[in-house]
Amino acid sequence: MSGPTPPKGKLISHFEGCSVDDHGAGWSSLWDTGNSDLWDRGKPSPALIDAIEAHQRGPDDFFCPFHANGARKKALVPGCGRGYDVVMLALHGFDAYGLEISATAVKEAQHYAISEMKSPQAYNFGEGYQGAENSTRGAVTFLEGDFFQSDWCTGVEFDMIYDYTVWPESNTWGISCWSS
Template identity: 45%
Template structure:
């Protein structure tokens, strides 16, 4: 079976769950045990490079307080099999992986049990952070209560294949939710690994087309409806003043490494990394 065939099957199954019902569609896929063709089984190397080289931008995964060492909290919404969560913990963060499906959480726990040795501690002085997988709806607060984290309690949030997995109608709510979860600047950093940036915006998803200007508009004006043209492209207004409630992009670059799906036929990297903070 070619990769296009399972993608088409997933599109057909998820098409039964439009808009906010997407959660039930993903839960069905996990419950059925369907293979997700874009799952590479290991973290995107662009995240590893960002954590390794971006200490000046992101700060250390721990901080020293009068009560001793305190680990920063990192969240991966829509964490899949949890590989990014395991990577963040290896760098020293207390890492949390969020999934809507109970079946997905079981897959995460199995991944941790079988492959934890693939994520060695990166700095022996900092050590390894804890790993927590939690079932819940990204847009609700009950899962925060389960893990004892308040709103605006995450020092780092990593979004890779979550934005592009959502129906585009959910993007205003997605952006607003990040402002509710991320710690105030400069402590809190949202890392977006933007993918797929060059997909036809009218092509079916997931993954839905996720060009950089879509991230820019939605995160700059969280919760607001952003206009799109008849070709599915964001209609940006460069003269529009920044929103006081919006997020600010503090860094943006083309990563040296990424998964093969983030490259074109010549091997050129099309993915982008952006880092955001609350204004």
């Protein structure tokens, strides 16, 4: 016997009945009205930090921030929000790019990045990470645009894309649009 259906959360209700074409405006509306607390956890992904630090030991490791020729690798975080993961990637040596559909989110991410790159919080690093003081920091860049459109991509090629928000939000239309 199943119990009563739990009430829908504010985030689900916000997008319910909304066409895919209107999702960008929906996300921007949430940012513009100060509702980013519905999804913002206030720090970078601990799992991403663990993965990077476990596989960043040598030049052949995937998460080494440099190519064999010494060029810095570029990482993209679509749907980056305030940019926690973007900044953390830069602190680990990548040139990190955050993409957001909301102008408000981009401004908040830029503000966060300025502060955090000057004085990084411990939550950007795993316990006992030795590279925090010795690593050269990468650059942080935030772009405003729709991940499923090509107008935001200015010829930069990325070595890594870290996504956990845009792809789950997409559907068949979005996937086919992006892959083309």
